[in-house]
Amino acid sequence: MFVPFNKLRAKLDGFTLMQPFDGSDLVHVVNRIPFGARRMICSFESHIPRQFGLPSDAILTKMMLKEITSNRCRRLVGMSHFAMRTALAMHEGTPAYDVIKAKMMVQHPNVELGQKGDRLKGDDASSLVLTFVGGHFVRKGGCVAVRIAEKALEQGLPIHVNVISSLQAGESVWSDPTDPDFLKPYTDLLSLPNVTHFAGLPNAEAREIMGKSHFTLLPTFEDTFGFSAIESMAEYTPVIATNVCALPEVIYPGRNGHLLHLERDEMGEWVRPDKSERHTEAYTQIYRDTIEMLADEAVEYLKTVIGKPDILAAMRADARYTAEEMFSADVAGKRWDNLYERVSRESTQTPAVCDPVLDRSSPESPAYLFEGKPAGTR
Structure with missing residues:
Protein backbone atom coordinates (compact mmCIF):
# COMPACT_ATOMS: atom_id res chain seq x y z
CA MET A 1 0.00 0.00 0.00
CA PHE A 2 1.18 3.56 -0.67
CA VAL A 3 0.17 7.04 0.33
CA PRO A 4 -1.45 8.96 -2.59
CA PHE A 5 0.08 12.40 -2.06
CA ASN A 6 -1.18 13.50 -5.49
CA LYS A 7 -4.69 13.64 -3.99
CA LEU A 8 -3.45 16.52 -1.86
CA ARG A 9 -1.66 18.36 -4.65
CA ALA A 10 -0.99 17.47 -8.29
CA LYS A 11 2.67 18.45 -8.03
CA LEU A 12 3.17 15.61 -5.54
CA ASP A 13 2.32 12.91 -8.11
CA GLY A 14 5.91 11.80 -8.67
CA PHE A 15 6.52 9.94 -5.42
CA THR A 16 4.87 7.85 -2.76
CA LEU A 17 5.76 6.79 0.78
CA MET A 18 5.91 3.15 1.74
CA GLN A 19 4.01 2.26 4.88
CA PRO A 20 6.21 1.90 7.97
CA PHE A 21 7.49 -1.61 8.62
CA ASP A 22 6.57 -2.77 5.11
CA GLY A 23 8.36 -6.08 4.66
CA SER A 24 8.64 -6.11 0.87
CA ASP A 25 12.05 -7.07 -0.50
CA LEU A 26 11.18 -5.58 -3.91
CA VAL A 27 8.64 -2.94 -4.89
CA HIS A 28 7.59 -2.21 -8.50
CA VAL A 29 5.88 1.14 -8.98
CA VAL A 30 4.57 3.01 -12.01
CA ASN A 31 5.22 6.75 -12.46
CA ARG A 32 6.12 7.14 -8.79
CA ILE A 33 9.24 6.81 -6.69
CA PRO A 34 8.65 4.85 -3.46
CA PHE A 35 10.46 6.50 -0.57
CA GLY A 36 11.34 3.87 2.02
CA ALA A 37 11.58 0.88 -0.34
CA ARG A 38 14.44 -1.56 0.25
CA ARG A 39 14.77 -2.37 -3.43
CA MET A 40 12.71 -0.99 -6.32
CA ILE A 41 11.87 -1.13 -10.00
CA CYS A 42 10.34 2.08 -11.37
CA SER A 43 8.31 2.00 -14.58
CA PHE A 44 7.50 5.30 -16.26
CA GLU A 45 5.51 6.73 -19.18
CA SER A 46 7.71 9.69 -20.10
CA HIS A 47 9.64 11.60 -17.41
CA ILE A 48 11.38 10.18 -14.37
CA PRO A 49 11.09 11.71 -11.85
CA ARG A 50 7.73 13.34 -12.59
CA GLN A 51 8.15 16.94 -11.47
CA PHE A 52 4.88 18.52 -12.68
CA GLY A 53 6.07 22.09 -12.31
CA LEU A 54 8.47 21.50 -9.43
CA PRO A 55 11.76 23.33 -10.11
CA SER A 56 14.88 21.23 -10.65
CA ASP A 57 16.48 22.62 -7.51
CA ALA A 58 13.46 21.94 -5.27
CA ILE A 59 14.18 19.74 -2.25
CA LEU A 60 11.57 17.18 -3.31
CA THR A 61 13.02 16.99 -6.84
CA LYS A 62 16.48 16.36 -5.41
CA MET A 63 15.09 13.69 -3.09
CA MET A 64 13.40 11.86 -5.97
CA LEU A 65 16.55 12.05 -8.09
CA LYS A 66 18.61 10.70 -5.21
CA GLU A 67 16.30 7.69 -4.96
CA ILE A 68 16.43 6.72 -8.64
CA THR A 69 20.22 7.09 -8.76
CA SER A 70 20.72 5.08 -5.57
CA ASN A 71 21.60 1.39 -5.59
CA ARG A 72 18.14 0.66 -4.16
CA CYS A 73 16.66 1.52 -7.56
CA ARG A 74 17.63 -1.52 -9.63
CA ARG A 75 15.84 -0.84 -12.92
CA LEU A 76 14.16 2.11 -14.63
CA VAL A 77 11.69 0.65 -17.11
CA GLY A 78 10.33 2.88 -19.85
CA MET A 79 6.91 1.88 -21.19
CA SER A 80 8.20 2.74 -24.67
CA HIS A 81 11.32 3.81 -26.49
CA PHE A 82 9.70 7.23 -26.65
CA ALA A 83 9.61 7.21 -22.84
CA MET A 84 13.27 6.25 -22.67
CA ARG A 85 14.28 8.99 -25.13
CA THR A 86 12.30 11.53 -23.15
CA ALA A 87 13.79 10.52 -19.81
CA LEU A 88 17.36 10.42 -21.09
CA ALA A 89 16.97 13.83 -22.72
CA MET A 90 15.70 15.13 -19.38
CA HIS A 91 18.97 14.14 -17.68
CA GLU A 92 21.43 14.69 -20.53
CA GLY A 93 24.45 16.69 -19.41
CA THR A 94 23.81 16.08 -15.70
CA PRO A 95 25.88 13.95 -13.26
CA ALA A 96 22.93 11.53 -13.03
CA TYR A 97 22.84 10.70 -16.74
CA ASP A 98 25.24 7.73 -16.84
CA VAL A 99 23.79 6.14 -13.70
CA ILE A 100 20.24 6.45 -15.01
CA LYS A 101 21.10 5.20 -18.49
CA ALA A 102 22.87 2.12 -17.09
CA LYS A 103 19.74 0.87 -15.33
CA MET A 104 17.24 1.82 -18.05
CA MET A 105 15.35 -0.64 -20.26
CA VAL A 106 12.07 -0.71 -22.21
CA GLN A 107 9.14 -3.01 -21.58
CA HIS A 108 5.90 -2.19 -23.37
CA PRO A 109 2.62 -2.37 -21.41
CA ASN A 110 0.53 -5.51 -21.66
CA VAL A 111 -3.14 -6.30 -21.92
CA GLU A 112 -5.45 -9.25 -21.41
CA LEU A 113 -6.38 -10.68 -24.78
CA GLY A 114 -10.06 -10.67 -25.73
CA GLN A 115 -11.58 -14.15 -25.71
CA LYS A 116 -14.54 -13.74 -28.07
CA GLY A 117 -12.72 -14.05 -31.37
CA ASP A 118 -13.14 -11.70 -34.31
CA ARG A 119 -16.63 -10.26 -33.96
CA LEU A 120 -16.59 -9.01 -37.56
CA LYS A 121 -15.59 -12.30 -39.18
CA GLY A 122 -17.37 -12.52 -42.51
CA ASP A 123 -18.32 -8.82 -42.54
CA ASP A 124 -18.54 -7.37 -46.06
CA ALA A 125 -17.09 -3.96 -45.09
CA SER A 126 -19.82 -2.20 -47.08
CA SER A 127 -20.15 0.24 -44.19
CA MET A 326 3.95 -7.91 -28.29
CA PHE A 327 1.36 -7.07 -25.64
CA SER A 328 -0.10 -10.29 -24.21
CA ALA A 329 -0.30 -10.23 -20.41
CA ASP A 330 0.56 -13.95 -20.33
CA VAL A 331 3.78 -13.42 -22.28
CA ALA A 332 4.69 -10.24 -20.40
CA GLY A 333 4.00 -11.86 -17.03
CA LYS A 334 6.77 -14.39 -17.59
CA ARG A 335 9.23 -11.63 -18.50
CA TRP A 336 8.32 -9.64 -15.38
CA ASP A 337 8.60 -12.72 -13.16
CA ASN A 338 12.09 -13.42 -14.49
CA LEU A 339 13.10 -9.80 -13.91
CA TYR A 340 11.70 -9.79 -10.37
CA GLU A 341 13.57 -12.97 -9.49
CA ARG A 342 16.88 -11.63 -10.76
CA VAL A 343 16.53 -8.19 -9.21
CA SER A 344 15.47 -9.61 -5.85
CA ARG A 345 18.78 -11.48 -5.73
CA GLU A 346 20.94 -8.46 -6.64
CA SER A 347 22.91 -6.77 -3.91
CA THR A 348 22.09 -3.15 -3.20
CA GLN A 349 25.73 -2.72 -2.28
CA THR A 350 26.62 -2.63 -5.99
CA PRO A 351 25.42 -0.27 -8.74
CA ALA A 352 22.53 -1.47 -10.86
CA VAL A 353 23.35 -2.23 -14.48
CA CYS A 354 21.01 -3.79 -17.06
CA ASP A 355 22.10 -7.13 -18.44
CA PRO A 356 22.27 -6.66 -22.26
CA VAL A 357 20.76 -10.11 -22.86
CA LEU A 358 18.41 -10.76 -19.96
CA ASP A 359 17.12 -7.17 -19.81
CA ARG A 360 16.67 -6.87 -23.56
CA SER A 361 14.23 -4.08 -24.42
CA SER A 362 11.00 -4.55 -26.31
CA PRO A 363 11.40 -3.89 -30.06
CA GLU A 364 10.99 -0.34 -31.33
CA SER A 365 8.56 -1.34 -34.09
CA PRO A 366 6.20 -4.22 -34.83
CA ALA A 367 7.75 -4.40 -38.32
CA TYR A 368 9.72 -7.51 -37.32
CA LEU A 369 6.43 -9.38 -36.79
CA PHE A 370 5.44 -9.03 -40.42
CA GLU A 371 8.76 -9.30 -42.23
CA GLY A 372 8.40 -11.88 -44.99
CA LYS A 373 4.88 -12.83 -43.91
CA PRO A 374 1.77 -12.34 -46.08
CA ALA A 375 -0.98 -10.07 -44.81
CA GLY A 376 -3.35 -11.73 -42.41
CA THR A 377 -0.84 -14.33 -41.22
CA ARG A 378 -1.19 -15.36 -37.60
Whole structure:
Protein backbone atom coordinates (compact mmCIF):
# COMPACT_ATOMS: atom_id res chain seq x y z
CA MET A 1 0.00 0.00 0.00
CA PHE A 2 1.18 3.56 -0.67
CA VAL A 3 0.17 7.04 0.33
CA PRO A 4 -1.45 8.96 -2.59
CA PHE A 5 0.08 12.40 -2.06
CA ASN A 6 -1.18 13.50 -5.49
CA LYS A 7 -4.69 13.64 -3.99
CA LEU A 8 -3.45 16.52 -1.86
CA ARG A 9 -1.66 18.36 -4.65
CA ALA A 10 -0.99 17.47 -8.29
CA LYS A 11 2.67 18.45 -8.03
CA LEU A 12 3.17 15.61 -5.54
CA ASP A 13 2.32 12.91 -8.11
CA GLY A 14 5.91 11.80 -8.67
CA PHE A 15 6.52 9.94 -5.42
CA THR A 16 4.87 7.85 -2.76
CA LEU A 17 5.76 6.79 0.78
CA MET A 18 5.91 3.15 1.74
CA GLN A 19 4.01 2.26 4.88
CA PRO A 20 6.21 1.90 7.97
CA PHE A 21 7.49 -1.61 8.62
CA ASP A 22 6.57 -2.77 5.11
CA GLY A 23 8.36 -6.08 4.66
CA SER A 24 8.64 -6.11 0.87
CA ASP A 25 12.05 -7.07 -0.50
CA LEU A 26 11.18 -5.58 -3.91
CA VAL A 27 8.64 -2.94 -4.89
CA HIS A 28 7.59 -2.21 -8.50
CA VAL A 29 5.88 1.14 -8.98
CA VAL A 30 4.57 3.01 -12.01
CA ASN A 31 5.22 6.75 -12.46
CA ARG A 32 6.12 7.14 -8.79
CA ILE A 33 9.24 6.81 -6.69
CA PRO A 34 8.65 4.85 -3.46
CA PHE A 35 10.46 6.50 -0.57
CA GLY A 36 11.34 3.87 2.02
CA ALA A 37 11.58 0.88 -0.34
CA ARG A 38 14.44 -1.56 0.25
CA ARG A 39 14.77 -2.37 -3.43
CA MET A 40 12.71 -0.99 -6.32
CA ILE A 41 11.87 -1.13 -10.00
CA CYS A 42 10.34 2.08 -11.37
CA SER A 43 8.31 2.00 -14.58
CA PHE A 44 7.50 5.30 -16.26
CA GLU A 45 5.51 6.73 -19.18
CA SER A 46 7.71 9.69 -20.10
CA HIS A 47 9.64 11.60 -17.41
CA ILE A 48 11.38 10.18 -14.37
CA PRO A 49 11.09 11.71 -11.85
CA ARG A 50 7.73 13.34 -12.59
CA GLN A 51 8.15 16.94 -11.47
CA PHE A 52 4.88 18.52 -12.68
CA GLY A 53 6.07 22.09 -12.31
CA LEU A 54 8.47 21.50 -9.43
CA PRO A 55 11.76 23.33 -10.11
CA SER A 56 14.88 21.23 -10.65
CA ASP A 57 16.48 22.62 -7.51
CA ALA A 58 13.46 21.94 -5.27
CA ILE A 59 14.18 19.74 -2.25
CA LEU A 60 11.57 17.18 -3.31
CA THR A 61 13.02 16.99 -6.84
CA LYS A 62 16.48 16.36 -5.41
CA MET A 63 15.09 13.69 -3.09
CA MET A 64 13.40 11.86 -5.97
CA LEU A 65 16.55 12.05 -8.09
CA LYS A 66 18.61 10.70 -5.21
CA GLU A 67 16.30 7.69 -4.96
CA ILE A 68 16.43 6.72 -8.64
CA THR A 69 20.22 7.09 -8.76
CA SER A 70 20.72 5.08 -5.57
CA ASN A 71 21.60 1.39 -5.59
CA ARG A 72 18.14 0.66 -4.16
CA CYS A 73 16.66 1.52 -7.56
CA ARG A 74 17.63 -1.52 -9.63
CA ARG A 75 15.84 -0.84 -12.92
CA LEU A 76 14.16 2.11 -14.63
CA VAL A 77 11.69 0.65 -17.11
CA GLY A 78 10.33 2.88 -19.85
CA MET A 79 6.91 1.88 -21.19
CA SER A 80 8.20 2.74 -24.67
CA HIS A 81 11.32 3.81 -26.49
CA PHE A 82 9.70 7.23 -26.65
CA ALA A 83 9.61 7.21 -22.84
CA MET A 84 13.27 6.25 -22.67
CA ARG A 85 14.28 8.99 -25.13
CA THR A 86 12.30 11.53 -23.15
CA ALA A 87 13.79 10.52 -19.81
CA LEU A 88 17.36 10.42 -21.09
CA ALA A 89 16.97 13.83 -22.72
CA MET A 90 15.70 15.13 -19.38
CA HIS A 91 18.97 14.14 -17.68
CA GLU A 92 21.43 14.69 -20.53
CA GLY A 93 24.45 16.69 -19.41
CA THR A 94 23.81 16.08 -15.70
CA PRO A 95 25.88 13.95 -13.26
CA ALA A 96 22.93 11.53 -13.03
CA TYR A 97 22.84 10.70 -16.74
CA ASP A 98 25.24 7.73 -16.84
CA VAL A 99 23.79 6.14 -13.70
CA ILE A 100 20.24 6.45 -15.01
CA LYS A 101 21.10 5.20 -18.49
CA ALA A 102 22.87 2.12 -17.09
CA LYS A 103 19.74 0.87 -15.33
CA MET A 104 17.24 1.82 -18.05
CA MET A 105 15.35 -0.64 -20.26
CA VAL A 106 12.07 -0.71 -22.21
CA GLN A 107 9.14 -3.01 -21.58
CA HIS A 108 5.90 -2.19 -23.37
CA PRO A 109 2.62 -2.37 -21.41
CA ASN A 110 0.53 -5.51 -21.66
CA VAL A 111 -3.14 -6.30 -21.92
CA GLU A 112 -5.45 -9.25 -21.41
CA LEU A 113 -6.38 -10.68 -24.78
CA GLY A 114 -10.06 -10.67 -25.73
CA GLN A 115 -11.58 -14.15 -25.71
CA LYS A 116 -14.54 -13.74 -28.07
CA GLY A 117 -12.72 -14.05 -31.37
CA ASP A 118 -13.14 -11.70 -34.31
CA ARG A 119 -16.63 -10.26 -33.96
CA LEU A 120 -16.59 -9.01 -37.56
CA LYS A 121 -15.59 -12.30 -39.18
CA GLY A 122 -17.37 -12.52 -42.51
CA ASP A 123 -18.32 -8.82 -42.54
CA ASP A 124 -18.54 -7.37 -46.06
CA ALA A 125 -17.09 -3.96 -45.09
CA SER A 126 -19.82 -2.20 -47.08
CA SER A 127 -20.15 0.24 -44.19
CA LEU A 128 -17.57 1.04 -41.53
CA VAL A 129 -17.82 1.56 -37.80
CA LEU A 130 -15.08 3.60 -36.10
CA THR A 131 -14.67 4.03 -32.34
CA PHE A 132 -12.81 6.77 -30.50
CA VAL A 133 -11.96 6.23 -26.82
CA GLY A 134 -10.49 8.99 -24.69
CA GLY A 135 -11.49 11.06 -21.67
CA HIS A 136 -9.42 14.02 -22.91
CA PHE A 137 -11.57 14.81 -25.94
CA VAL A 138 -9.31 17.31 -27.71
CA ARG A 139 -5.88 15.95 -26.79
CA LYS A 140 -6.72 12.36 -27.72
CA GLY A 141 -8.29 13.31 -31.05
CA GLY A 142 -12.03 13.36 -30.43
CA CYS A 143 -12.40 16.52 -32.53
CA VAL A 144 -10.83 14.66 -35.45
CA ALA A 145 -13.22 11.74 -34.92
CA VAL A 146 -16.37 13.85 -35.15
CA ARG A 147 -15.04 15.77 -38.16
CA ILE A 148 -14.46 12.42 -39.87
CA ALA A 149 -18.13 11.67 -39.24
CA GLU A 150 -19.26 15.03 -40.61
CA LYS A 151 -17.09 14.75 -43.72
CA ALA A 152 -18.41 11.22 -44.30
CA LEU A 153 -21.98 12.55 -44.22
CA GLU A 154 -21.11 15.35 -46.62
CA GLN A 155 -19.49 12.90 -49.05
CA GLY A 156 -22.12 10.17 -48.70
CA LEU A 157 -19.72 7.67 -47.17
CA PRO A 158 -21.14 4.78 -45.09
CA ILE A 159 -19.21 5.54 -41.92
CA HIS A 160 -20.50 5.58 -38.34
CA VAL A 161 -18.39 6.93 -35.45
CA ASN A 162 -18.71 5.92 -31.80
CA VAL A 163 -17.28 8.39 -29.28
CA ILE A 164 -16.57 7.10 -25.78
CA SER A 165 -15.49 10.17 -23.83
CA SER A 166 -16.29 12.22 -20.76
CA LEU A 167 -15.35 15.25 -22.92
CA GLN A 168 -12.66 16.66 -20.64
CA ALA A 169 -11.14 19.61 -22.47
CA GLY A 170 -9.90 23.17 -22.24
CA GLU A 171 -8.06 24.84 -19.39
CA SER A 172 -7.84 21.69 -17.25
CA VAL A 173 -6.00 19.71 -19.96
CA TRP A 174 -2.38 20.82 -20.22
CA SER A 175 -2.14 20.87 -24.01
CA ASP A 176 -5.57 22.11 -25.13
CA PRO A 177 -6.32 25.59 -26.47
CA THR A 178 -7.94 27.60 -23.68
CA ASP A 179 -10.30 29.58 -25.94
CA PRO A 180 -13.77 28.94 -24.43
CA ASP A 181 -15.34 29.00 -27.89
CA PHE A 182 -13.00 26.38 -29.36
CA LEU A 183 -14.79 23.23 -28.24
CA LYS A 184 -18.47 23.86 -29.04
CA PRO A 185 -18.35 23.39 -32.84
CA TYR A 186 -16.93 19.91 -32.25
CA THR A 187 -19.18 18.81 -29.41
CA ASP A 188 -22.17 19.97 -31.49
CA LEU A 189 -21.22 17.24 -33.97
CA LEU A 190 -21.94 14.58 -31.35
CA SER A 191 -25.60 14.92 -32.37
CA LEU A 192 -24.95 13.94 -36.00
CA PRO A 193 -26.98 10.93 -37.17
CA ASN A 194 -23.81 8.90 -37.78
CA VAL A 195 -22.33 9.57 -34.33
CA THR A 196 -23.10 7.74 -31.09
CA HIS A 197 -21.71 9.30 -27.91
CA PHE A 198 -21.13 7.43 -24.66
CA ALA A 199 -20.15 9.67 -21.75
CA GLY A 200 -18.38 6.75 -20.12
CA LEU A 201 -18.45 2.96 -20.10
CA PRO A 202 -16.89 0.16 -18.03
CA ASN A 203 -13.76 -1.17 -19.70
CA ALA A 204 -15.39 -4.45 -20.70
CA GLU A 205 -18.22 -2.65 -22.50
CA ALA A 206 -15.82 -0.26 -24.23
CA ARG A 207 -13.75 -3.21 -25.45
CA GLU A 208 -16.89 -4.94 -26.70
CA ILE A 209 -17.65 -1.88 -28.83
CA MET A 210 -14.05 -1.75 -30.04
CA GLY A 211 -14.28 -5.39 -31.09
CA LYS A 212 -17.39 -4.66 -33.14
CA SER A 213 -15.66 -1.74 -34.90
CA HIS A 214 -13.69 -1.86 -38.13
CA PHE A 215 -11.14 0.58 -36.68
CA THR A 216 -10.51 2.41 -33.47
CA LEU A 217 -9.41 6.03 -33.70
CA LEU A 218 -6.54 7.56 -31.75
CA PRO A 219 -5.58 10.69 -33.74
CA THR A 220 -3.92 12.11 -30.67
CA PHE A 221 -1.83 15.26 -30.50
CA GLU A 222 0.28 13.86 -27.69
CA ASP A 223 0.13 10.62 -25.76
CA THR A 224 2.70 8.94 -23.59
CA PHE A 225 1.59 5.58 -24.93
CA GLY A 226 -2.00 5.18 -26.12
CA PHE A 227 -3.32 2.20 -24.18
CA SER A 228 -6.59 2.03 -26.14
CA ALA A 229 -4.53 1.02 -29.19
CA ILE A 230 -3.34 -2.25 -27.65
CA GLU A 231 -6.77 -2.95 -26.11
CA SER A 232 -8.20 -2.53 -29.59
CA MET A 233 -5.73 -4.95 -31.14
CA ALA A 234 -6.46 -7.43 -28.38
CA GLU A 235 -10.02 -7.44 -29.78
CA TYR A 236 -8.81 -7.90 -33.41
CA THR A 237 -9.44 -4.27 -34.33
CA PRO A 238 -6.80 -2.23 -36.22
CA VAL A 239 -6.06 1.34 -35.21
CA ILE A 240 -5.96 4.65 -37.08
CA ALA A 241 -3.67 6.93 -35.09
CA THR A 242 -1.18 9.74 -35.44
CA ASN A 243 2.51 9.02 -35.90
CA VAL A 244 3.66 10.67 -32.66
CA CYS A 245 5.27 9.58 -29.40
CA ALA A 246 5.04 5.81 -28.82
CA LEU A 247 2.39 4.99 -31.41
CA PRO A 248 4.83 4.08 -34.22
CA GLU A 249 6.11 1.42 -31.81
CA VAL A 250 2.64 -0.12 -31.83
CA ILE A 251 1.22 0.43 -35.31
CA TYR A 252 2.71 -0.84 -38.56
CA PRO A 253 0.86 0.89 -41.42
CA GLY A 254 -0.98 -1.42 -43.77
CA ARG A 255 -0.79 -4.39 -41.43
CA ASN A 256 -2.36 -3.60 -38.03
CA GLY A 257 -3.54 -0.06 -38.68
CA HIS A 258 -2.76 3.25 -40.32
CA LEU A 259 -0.73 6.27 -39.21
CA LEU A 260 -1.82 9.84 -39.89
CA HIS A 261 1.01 12.30 -40.30
CA LEU A 262 1.99 15.12 -37.98
CA GLU A 263 5.29 16.95 -38.21
CA ARG A 264 7.54 15.58 -35.46
CA ASP A 265 10.67 16.68 -33.64
CA GLU A 266 13.66 14.46 -32.89
CA MET A 267 11.90 13.06 -29.81
CA GLY A 268 8.85 12.04 -31.83
CA GLU A 269 6.51 14.73 -30.49
CA TRP A 270 4.26 16.96 -32.60
CA VAL A 271 5.93 20.23 -33.59
CA ARG A 272 3.74 23.14 -32.52
CA PRO A 273 3.94 26.38 -30.53
CA ASP A 274 4.94 26.07 -26.89
CA LYS A 275 2.10 25.22 -24.50
CA SER A 276 2.67 28.56 -22.79
CA GLU A 277 1.02 30.01 -25.94
CA ARG A 278 -2.16 27.95 -25.68
CA HIS A 279 -4.22 30.99 -24.73
CA THR A 280 -3.38 32.67 -28.05
CA GLU A 281 -5.42 32.68 -31.25
CA ALA A 282 -2.39 31.44 -33.22
CA TYR A 283 -2.17 28.30 -31.06
CA THR A 284 -5.93 27.74 -31.36
CA GLN A 285 -5.85 28.14 -35.14
CA ILE A 286 -3.07 25.60 -35.47
CA TYR A 287 -5.29 23.11 -33.66
CA ARG A 288 -8.25 23.87 -35.92
CA ASP A 289 -6.12 23.53 -39.06
CA THR A 290 -4.49 20.33 -37.87
CA ILE A 291 -7.83 18.76 -36.94
CA GLU A 292 -9.03 19.42 -40.48
CA MET A 293 -5.86 18.03 -42.02
CA LEU A 294 -6.03 14.83 -39.98
CA ALA A 295 -9.74 14.33 -40.65
CA ASP A 296 -9.20 14.79 -44.41
CA GLU A 297 -6.30 12.33 -44.40
CA ALA A 298 -8.31 9.77 -42.45
CA VAL A 299 -11.33 10.03 -44.77
CA GLU A 300 -9.15 9.57 -47.84
CA TYR A 301 -7.66 6.46 -46.29
CA LEU A 302 -11.06 5.07 -45.30
CA LYS A 303 -12.28 5.41 -48.87
CA THR A 304 -9.66 2.85 -49.88
CA VAL A 305 -11.00 0.15 -47.55
CA ILE A 306 -14.77 0.58 -47.78
CA GLY A 307 -16.13 -2.54 -49.46
CA LYS A 308 -12.77 -4.34 -49.22
CA PRO A 309 -13.46 -7.20 -46.78
CA ASP A 310 -10.29 -9.10 -47.67
CA ILE A 311 -8.08 -6.13 -46.76
CA LEU A 312 -9.89 -5.55 -43.49
CA ALA A 313 -9.94 -9.24 -42.54
CA ALA A 314 -6.16 -9.39 -43.02
CA MET A 315 -5.63 -6.24 -40.94
CA ARG A 316 -7.80 -7.64 -38.17
CA ALA A 317 -5.78 -10.83 -38.08
CA ASP A 318 -2.55 -8.83 -38.01
CA ALA A 319 -3.86 -6.58 -35.23
CA ARG A 320 -4.60 -9.59 -33.06
CA TYR A 321 -1.23 -11.12 -33.95
CA THR A 322 0.47 -7.93 -32.76
CA ALA A 323 -1.39 -8.08 -29.46
CA GLU A 324 -0.53 -11.74 -28.97
CA GLU A 325 3.17 -11.34 -29.75
CA MET A 326 3.95 -7.91 -28.29
CA PHE A 327 1.36 -7.07 -25.64
CA SER A 328 -0.10 -10.29 -24.21
CA ALA A 329 -0.30 -10.23 -20.41
CA ASP A 330 0.56 -13.95 -20.33
CA VAL A 331 3.78 -13.42 -22.28
CA ALA A 332 4.69 -10.24 -20.40
CA GLY A 333 4.00 -11.86 -17.03
CA LYS A 334 6.77 -14.39 -17.59
CA ARG A 335 9.23 -11.63 -18.50
CA TRP A 336 8.32 -9.64 -15.38
CA ASP A 337 8.60 -12.72 -13.16
CA ASN A 338 12.09 -13.42 -14.49
CA LEU A 339 13.10 -9.80 -13.91
CA TYR A 340 11.70 -9.79 -10.37
CA GLU A 341 13.57 -12.97 -9.49
CA ARG A 342 16.88 -11.63 -10.76
CA VAL A 343 16.53 -8.19 -9.21
CA SER A 344 15.47 -9.61 -5.85
CA ARG A 345 18.78 -11.48 -5.73
CA GLU A 346 20.94 -8.46 -6.64
CA SER A 347 22.91 -6.77 -3.91
CA THR A 348 22.09 -3.15 -3.20
CA GLN A 349 25.73 -2.72 -2.28
CA THR A 350 26.62 -2.63 -5.99
CA PRO A 351 25.42 -0.27 -8.74
CA ALA A 352 22.53 -1.47 -10.86
CA VAL A 353 23.35 -2.23 -14.48
CA CYS A 354 21.01 -3.79 -17.06
CA ASP A 355 22.10 -7.13 -18.44
CA PRO A 356 22.27 -6.66 -22.26
CA VAL A 357 20.76 -10.11 -22.86
CA LEU A 358 18.41 -10.76 -19.96
CA ASP A 359 17.12 -7.17 -19.81
CA ARG A 360 16.67 -6.87 -23.56
CA SER A 361 14.23 -4.08 -24.42
CA SER A 362 11.00 -4.55 -26.31
CA PRO A 363 11.40 -3.89 -30.06
CA GLU A 364 10.99 -0.34 -31.33
CA SER A 365 8.56 -1.34 -34.09
CA PRO A 366 6.20 -4.22 -34.83
CA ALA A 367 7.75 -4.40 -38.32
CA TYR A 368 9.72 -7.51 -37.32
CA LEU A 369 6.43 -9.38 -36.79
CA PHE A 370 5.44 -9.03 -40.42
CA GLU A 371 8.76 -9.30 -42.23
CA GLY A 372 8.40 -11.88 -44.99
CA LYS A 373 4.88 -12.83 -43.91
CA PRO A 374 1.77 -12.34 -46.08
CA ALA A 375 -0.98 -10.07 -44.81
CA GLY A 376 -3.35 -11.73 -42.41
CA THR A 377 -0.84 -14.33 -41.22
CA ARG A 378 -1.19 -15.36 -37.60
